[in-house]
Amino acid sequence: MAAESMPGRSRRFVPPRIDGGAEALPLASRKPLAVVGMAILAVYILLAAVGPFFVADPVATDPVNALLPPSFDHPMGTDNFGRDVFARAVHSARLDLTLGIAIAMCAMVIGSAIGVVAGYWGGAVDETLMRFTDIVLAFPGFVLALILVAVLGNSTLNVGVAVTAAFVPYFIRLTRAQALSERELEYVDGAKLAGNRSARVAFIHVLPNSLQPSLVTATLVAGWAILTVSGLAFLGVGIKPPTAEWGVMVSEGARDIDAGHWWTSFFPGGMIVLAAMAFHFIGDEFGGREA
Amino acid sequence: MSTLEVEGLTVGVTRSPTSILADVSFSVPAGKIVGLVGESGSGKTMAALTMMGLLPDGIELRSGSVRMDGRQLLDPARMTVSRESADMAMIFQHPQAALNPTMKVGRQIARVFSLQQGAGRSEAMSQSIEMLRRVGIPGAARVAGAHPHQLSGGMCQRVMIAMALACRPRILIADEPTTALDVTIQAQIFDLIRDLVAETGAGVLFITHDLAAVAEMCDSVTVLFGGQVMEEGSRDDIFRRPRHPYTTYLLDSVQKEVDPHVVEAGVDFELVGCRFGHRCDYAWEACGEVPDLVAVGEGHRSACFLHTAEVTRAGAS
Amino acid sequence: MWSYLGRRLLVSVVTVAGIVVVVFFIMRILPGDAAAVRAGPYASEEKLEQIREQFGLSDPVPTQFVNYVRDAVRGDLGTSIRTGGKVTEELLIRLPASLELAFYAVLLAVLAGVPVGIVAAARRDTWIDRAARVVAVLGSSMAFFWLGLMLTFLFFFRLGWFPGPVGRLAITTEPPETITGFFTVDAALAGNWALMWEAFTYLALPAVTVGFVLSAPIIKIVRSSMIETLDSEYVRTARALGVPHREVLFRDGFRNALIPVTTAIGIIFGYMLGGNIIVELIFAWPGVGRYAYEALRVNDLEALQGFVIVVGLLYIVLNVVIDFVYSWIDPRIKLGQRVVA
Numbered sequence: 001m002a003a004e005s006m007p008g009r010s011r012r013f014v015p016p017r018i019d020g021g022a023e024a025l026p027l028a029s030r031k032p033l034a035v036v037g038m039a040i041l042a043v044y045i046l047l048a049a050v051g052p053f054f055v056a057d058p059v060a061t062d063p064v065n066a067l068l069p070p071s072f073d074h075p076m077g078t079d080n081f082g083r084d085v086f087a088r089a090v091h092s093a094r095l096d097l098t099l100g101i102a103i104a105m106c107a108m109v110i111g112s113a114i115g116v117v118a119g120y121w122g123g124a125v126d127e128t129l130m131r132f133t134d135i136v137l138a139f140p141g142f143v144l145a146l147i148l149v150a151v152l153g154n155s156t157l158n159v160g161v162a163v164t165a166a167f168v169p170y171f172i173r174l175t176r177a178q179a180l181s182e183r184e185l186e187y188v189d190g191a192k193l194a195g196n197r198s199a200r201v202a203f204i205h206v207l208p209n210s211l212q213p214s215l216v217t218a219t220l221v222a223g224w225a226i227l228t229v230s231g232l233a234f235l236g237v238g239i240k241p242p243t244a245e246w247g248v249m250v251s252e253g254a255r256d257i258d259a260g261h262w263w264t265s266f267f268p269g270g271m272i273v274l275a276a277m278a279f280h281f282i283g284d285e286f287g288g289r290e291a
Numbered sequence: 292m293s294t295l296e297v298e299g300l301t302v303g304v305t306r307s308p309t310s311i312l313a314d315v316s317f318s319v320p321a322g323k324i325v326g327l328v329g330e331s332g333s334g335k336t337m338a339a340l341t342m343m344g345l346l347p348d349g350i351e352l353r354s355g356s357v358r359m360d361g362r363q364l365l366d367p368a369r370m371t372v373s374r375e376s377a378d379m380a381m382i383f384q385h386p387q388a389a390l391n392p393t394m395k396v397g398r399q400i401a402r403v404f405s406l407q408q409g410a411g412r413s414e415a416m417s418q419s420i421e422m423l424r425r426v427g428i429p430g431a432a433r434v435a436g437a438h439p440h441q442l443s444g445g446m447c448q449r450v451m452i453a454m455a456l457a458c459r460p461r462i463l464i465a466d467e468p469t470t471a472l473d474v475t476i477q478a479q480i481f482d483l484i485r486d487l488v489a490e491t492g493a494g495v496l497f498i499t500h501d502l503a504a505v506a507e508m509c510d511s512v513t514v515l516f517g518g519q520v521m522e523e524g525s526r527d528d529i530f531r532r533p534r535h536p537y538t539t540y541l542l543d544s545v546q547k548e549v550d551p552h553v554v555e556a557g558v559d560f561e562l563v564g565c566r567f568g569h570r571c572d573y574a575w576e577a578c579g580e581v582p583d584l585v586a587v588g589e590g591h592r593s594a595c596f597l598h599t600a601e602v603t604r605a606g607a608s
Numbered sequence: 609m610w611s612y613l614g615r616r617l618l619v620s621v622v623t624v625a626g627i628v629v630v631v632f633f634i635m636r637i638l639p640g641d642a643a644a645v646r647a648g649p650y651a652s653e654e655k656l657e658q659i660r661e662q663f664g665l666s667d668p669v670p671t672q673f674v675n676y677v678r679d680a681v682r683g684d685l686g687t688s689i690r691t692g693g694k695v696t697e698e699l700l701i702r703l704p705a706s707l708e709l710a711f712y713a714v715l716l717a718v719l720a721g722v723p724v725g726i727v728a729a730a731r732r733d734t735w736i737d738r739a740a741r742v743v744a745v746l747g748s749s750m751a752f753f754w755l756g757l758m759l760t761f762l763f764f765f766r767l768g769w770f771p772g773p774v775g776r777l778a779i780t781t782e783p784p785e786t787i788t789g790f791f792t793v794d795a796a797l798a799g800n801w802a803l804m805w806e807a808f809t810y811l812a813l814p815a816v817t818v819g820f821v822l823s824a825p826i827i828k829i830v831r832s833s834m835i836e837t838l839d840s841e842y843v844r845t846a847r848a849l850g851v852p853h854r855e856v857l858f859r860d861g862f863r864n865a866l867i868p869v870t871t872a873i874g875i876i877f878g879y880m881l882g883g884n885i886i887v888e889l890i891f892a893w894p895g896v897g898r899y900a901y902e903a904l905r906v907n908d909l910e911a912l913q914g915f916v917i918v919v920g921l922l923y924i925v926l927n928v929v930i931d932f933v934y935s936w937i938d939p940r941i942k943l944g945q946r947v948v949a
Contacts, residue, residue: 231886
């Protein structure tokens with residue numbers, strides 16, 4: 001065609017490129033809320049890790065100094081036994097954060113395993129598991145956890161088990177849906193043709209690829225788990241006084257409030273909400289935007 | 292005389308040096324169909340959206356001029372084409388997705404009549420049924436009461452065209468209007484567009500990657516790649532006397548029955564110089580610069596250093 | 609439509625049956641002796657035996673189950689061992705209190721959450737959007753018990769704008785004659801405007817507490833579904849044809865965004881059907897949540913089972929209603945074809 005008028009073919013030409021681009025923006029400006037969440041969480045983890053070594057005894061009573069408003073000596077005041085609210089709140093951070101994160105991780109591991117089984121094998125196994133999660137999800141997780149603690153008995157461990165059980169169905173649903181779509185992809189056929197047994201394919205190949213949305217959900221669940229644990233404690237279920245726990249503290253502080261002593265419930269409650277927010281900022285920004 | 296003249300249109304990603312359209316110019320005379328051709332990612336649709344003032348978030352118009360009969364439509368303060376005075380209407384690639392799923396199609400057309408001419412509700416409705424009839428829909432009154440999901444793709448495209456015509460446009464921008472449709476339906480839609488051009492005297496900017504459609508429909512053609520104009524000319528210029536390596540590549544790909552949508556390397560928008568450079572068999576060092584469009588015939592221009600190199604290289608050796 | 613209802617009914621019956629079975633057997637594992645609670649600390653062994661006999665607690669578990677199901681089908685959910693009253697009646701008395709609170713809380717959440725979500729979507733990535741997302745995160749991270757307590761402290765103890773947490777009306781006020789069970793509605797029907805106003809003032813703090821938390825998911829879902837519709841091709845078409853911004857936002861954008869929003873509202877309302885135990889306790893709200901909690905504390909099995917079953921039934925009824933609303937909003941969807949996200 002018109003090619004005759006053109007000079008001969010040259011070697012492959014590699015043109016220069018502009019450097020930089022949208023990806024170069026730092027995390028802080030792409031996902032500012034996640035960075036805020038991580039910062040809050042870092043402070044909490046620091047408090048939980050080293051805080052208890054620096055603050056006063058959380059259960060030491062001092063009736064002379066009961067119900068003092070916040071001051072330099074007692075940044076969050078003292079409660080009606082004269083215990084330092086800040087010291088109790090710091091000790092509680094260790095308990096609540098550990099519970100929140102542990103519950104989220106356990107629920108994720110158990111729920112994902114069951115979800116992969118349901119989604120990958122399908123059929124009657126799937127049907128049974130799904131009907132079961134339907135039933136469990138038909139009533140609120142809080143009520144479920146409440147009944148389970150009543151069945152298991154009051155203890156910190158049992159609260160952990162009960163709240164975990166209440167959140168497991170979320171992960172079953174999520175992982176099952178992921179596994180259902182992953183199952184159709186070619187690499188799974190490839191793995192099967194390579195002679196892998198189906199259990200191996202399910203867990204080694206499908207599970208890791210279903211992980212990303214589960215991790216995002218786990219961040220949110222960690223926040224909700226803290227809310228649930230402290231809510232149960234507020235009702236006097238599970239963790240009981242005199243343990244330093246945010247929900248227990250709010251519950252005890254609620255009795256002071258009609259006399260105007262707001263600080264015994266305001267600060268521990270605020271700690272709960274801020275902790276949950278930290279997790280939700282992270283989960284929201286990574287889940288809500290990209291998925 | 293030209294109705295629509297676009298000059299030096301440059302569009303880029305906000306806060307990034309990347310440009311999606313670089314110095315793109317073309318014109319659409321009244322009563323003519325002008326093809327804007329290129330593969331996916333060549334910037335065809337972006338050019339159309341710019342003219343409609345519909346650039347998505349994160350994409351900004353950097354410079355250029357859009358004139359209708361010599362009147363500037365580009366608002367320099369807001370760097371966007373003002374919609375009010377545009378006299379342009381657009382039809383889209385996926386007609387079913389382009390119609391509101393929760394609104395009856397008659398209402399959707401009537402709404403345009405109400406907006407454009409301040410027609411009352413019932414008057415706008417009868418006008419919209421009339422318009423549906425005009426775009427060749429049998430049982431127009433019944434179709435007017437249907438929701439888009441109840442209609443076929445071809446029917447939806449006719450509805451879309453009716454909506455566009457309700458604007459009484461002087462320029463109709465058709466963005467891949469038949470890509471999503473069957474071949475037989477495609478021919479019907481082409482006939483309809485040609486009839487409407489003859490009838491209303493509107494100019495059409497016909498955006499497509501389908502060279503067969505261009506050969507059938509267009510009076511003149513602008514070939515776009517990577518947001519740069521590669522070559523422009525009459526239909527015969529482009530099909531019989533292509534000068535730019537990309538145009539020949541495009542024509543060859545049809546003969547070899549390669550779908551130009553299946554692209555080996557895609558477009559790299561961060562390249563400096565000619566965007567076709569990394570895929571061009573003839574590229575050499577000079578292609579690190581952007582070549583100018585040079586006249587290679589009467590009304591036929593091409594942007595390639597090959598045209599100037601013939602002279603300079605010959606002189607050098 | 610009838611085949612839809614039939615299918616739906618079948619699934620519902622299976623689900624409710626599942627709930628009954630699971631709950632019944634979980635309840636039997638509960639530690640503690642309900643009869644001992646009923647009889648009091650100083651009861652004799654004969655008295656305990658008598659109570660167990662009376663409430664059927666000495667029968668073998670399978671017999672108890674068969675008897676329970678037989679009665680439940682007739683609408684008799686047994687007798688509360690705590691109060692001695694019929695569970696069905698006790699729940700029906702308390703249900704309107706929970707539903708009224710749930711209704712106003714969801715209403716508040718929708719009235720606040722929908723506009724915030726729309727504005728956030730329309731002004732995406734601006735500071736307004738950021739602020740809306742922070743509010744949504746705050747809502748979903750809020751502890752009911754703390755918010756309720758703080759609102760009570762501020763608006764009752766400090767400012768005195770709203771009445772204290774003593775229930776649906778002042779203790780000395782005679783409730784309106786029961787027609788719907790909603791005090792605000794019954795008072796209005798009786799033409800007693802002062803009483804209606806009082807009911808509203810007592811509702812305010814608990815409804816705001818719950819409503820704020822519920823507004824979070826509504827903001828999120830409205831925002832994301834609005835963004836999706838605003839990015840859609842039909843919204844682009846409307847703008848290309850010169851439809852004014854406001855009309856595009858509401859007629860093209862919001863109407864289509866309503867579909868996921870309806871589902872979200874339905875799910876949220878379903879969540880509230882069981883009452884909110886913590887809020888009902890804090891505000892001394894005489895609803896089913898508090899009833900269930902008190903039943904749980906003393907191993908009142910029949911009452912707790914009854915609660916779970918009634919909530920399950922309401923949840924299913926609600927889902928059918930959502931299906932109907934759905935097929936009305938979105939002409940593409942026929943009954944029963946709802947795609948659950």
